[in-house]
Amino acid sequence: MNETGVVLTDIRKSFGSLEVIHGIDLRIAEGSFVVFVGPSGCGKSTLLRMIAGLEEVTDGEIEIKGRNVTDLDPSDRGIAMVFQSYALYPHMSVRENLAFGLKMARTETAEIEARVKAASAILKIDHLLDRRPGQLSGGQRQRVAIGRAIVRKPDVFLFDEPLSNLDAELRVSMRIEIARLHRELGNTMIYVTHDQTEAMTLADKIVVLRDGRIEQAGTPREVYENPANIFVAGFIGSPRMNLLDAAWLGNGRVRVAGSEMSVPVAGDGLQIGEKVSFGARPEHLFVTDGGEGCIPAKVDFAEYLGGTQYLYCQLADGQPLIAEYRSGPEINAGSTLALSVGDNQRRLFAADGRRLT
Amino acid sequence: MTLSKMNASMSLSRRRRARKAFRAESTYHATGVAIALFFLVPFAITLLASFRHGTEARLPPLPPWPANGISLDSYRSLDTFGAGVWQHTFNSLLVSLATVALTVAVSVLAGYGFSRYRFPLKNVLFVLIIATLMIPFQSILTPLFIILARLGLNNSLFGLTLVYVTLQLPFSVFMMRNAFDAVPKEIEEAARIDGARDLKLLFRVLMPLVLPGIATVAIFAFLNAWNEFLAALVLLSSNEKYTLPVLMMAVRAGRLGAVNWGAVQAGVAVMTLPCLVVFLLLQRYYMRGLMAGAVK
Secondary structure, eight states: OOSEEEEEEEEEEEETTEEEEEEEEEEEETTOEEEEEOSTTSSHHHHHHHHHTSSOOSEEEEEETTEEOTTSOGGGTTEEEEOTTOOOOTTSOHHHHHHHHHHHTTOOHHHHHHHHHHHHHHTTOGGGTTSOGGGSOHHHHHHHHHHHHHHTOOSEEEEESTTTTSOHHHHHHHHHHHHHHHHHHOOEEEEEOSOHHHHHHHOSEEEEEETTEEEEEEOHHHHHHSOSBHHHHHHSSSSOOEEEEEEEEETTEEEETTEEEEOSOOOTTOOTTOEEEEEEOGGGEEEESSOTTOEEEEEEEEEEOSSOEEEEEEETTSOEEEEEEOSSSOOOTTOEEEEEEOGGGOEEEOTTSBEEO | OOHHHHHHHHHHHHHHHHHHHHHHHHHHHHHHHHHHHHHHHHHHHHHHHTTSOTTGGGSOOSSSSOSSOOOOHHHHHHTTSTTOHHHHHHHHHHHHHHHHHHHHHHHHHHHHHHHHOOOTTHHHHHHHHHHGGGSOGGGGHHHHHHHHHHTTOTTOHHHHHHHHHHHHHHHHHHHHHHHHHTSOHHHHHHHHHTTOOHHHIIIIIIHHHTHHHHHHHHHHHHHHHHHOOHHHHHHOOSGGGOOHHHHHHHHHHOBTTBOOHHHHHHHHHHHHHHHHHHHHHHHHHHHHHHHBTTBO
């Protein structure tokens, strides 16, 4: 496996004088599933399109399977791409859509037929081969688009928000389908999305981007549990991590909304009284009956979701806080609670956003 | 209410609804037929009148159909004008079809370029091309004549074709650029990943998608070239080169003050037919072409 699949070296992209990608270095192991996430405009799609060869690279180098492809045509890079809008050829039948790339590469007819058959069997679209894209549902079209990628037998699959046009239910089933496909084919896959669930469930490695820079790259667990900075902490997870203004008291203690608590942080170089941010995920907050390190909070609003309840609270100093509450009797708006966080789930960030350990 | 009563009232309301739908539908179709008749009757009168006997043709056109059996007299007398109707029809067809071919070829390439490539002064160039639509063609007839004479293309059907193509291009380029603009960029990118480049990309993937635009351009080019009179009259000088509109002028003017109305009717019929054929062949695409860009 770990022979390197895709290597990006100091990739930069400018539109005119505006630089949008600022030198990205990334190694993607062969056969892994990498997801680029980030807010809109962070450059994740641009980066993917540069790997595909649809966007010129201003500076830097792209290697796929040890081959420098920076200046090659998209069709010569050993990639296949699935677009958000499917981008099927509307005037061709499904069969012709699947075969088009192979025809362009002058593959033998028997080989084309075999590959189309194999791909349509994997995706269960064999009964649709003679239809036009216009006669298919959204989910079927997306299958055809994926099939068009499969028949090319690419080294790398590129997905550009492939599920955004589907309804919620279909999105879940297609997500599972893509995961299954990755397991069956074992190719390297690079997937762009802004949907966290897709990122967390599909990825071997998540790359969080912001403003054309990588904020953190790691397994979903690493990114979730050990965010490198305040941005990643706030971006990954839904509802997002609570980030509360806090003051460093020294000796691994901070003051948050009037309460003192200990944090698993050495705090080297921090001045006493320095402003920091205290982070705690909603699902790590629990209700206690007072004691060390608990924060009193007033419930403004409670959302009942069946298995769980989201409590939108206000702290003594007016800061908002969201807590997830799973067990026990229903909590109503207006009640006052004492909330606490597990010792190992308390996070601290410096004023410049850096994670403190 | 009992069950049977309920059934009865339900079927009653259903019948009422059916009757209402029937009435709405028949009104719709009756109106359609009336409008169709309104447009078709002139064609029918001309066509029928062109088959009247030679003597009958001079009489007032009531009734407008041949009363004494069908005859080709009018077409025969039409053939006595100029270099014969076949020659002039051939000239017209040649010029019109060549105009269509050249206009489509140039406007597809230009539209593609304007829509998809980035080059300096692109918008200025495009506006310049469109702006030529504002120049009345009669005003540049003299310079055109001089240019063609310098090129040795006066009194040639090829020269006339070039003039027609030139006049047709601004609108056609505009049309084709819009058609290409309406094709999603992703389709082109998917084709590039599939290995289709430049002309292959244009012909295998994009052309079928802009077919409505091409049909519209073709119809306009054909009709305008087929019906054009002034440039043909000015730029052509020998009898056997004239196109049908010029011949028709001669027929309409008559000989020694006597107008052969039968020949006029026959000429109109000859001139109308190809237009109808072209339009009927391409109308399905034409409608879509005009609507493309309107939606979206």
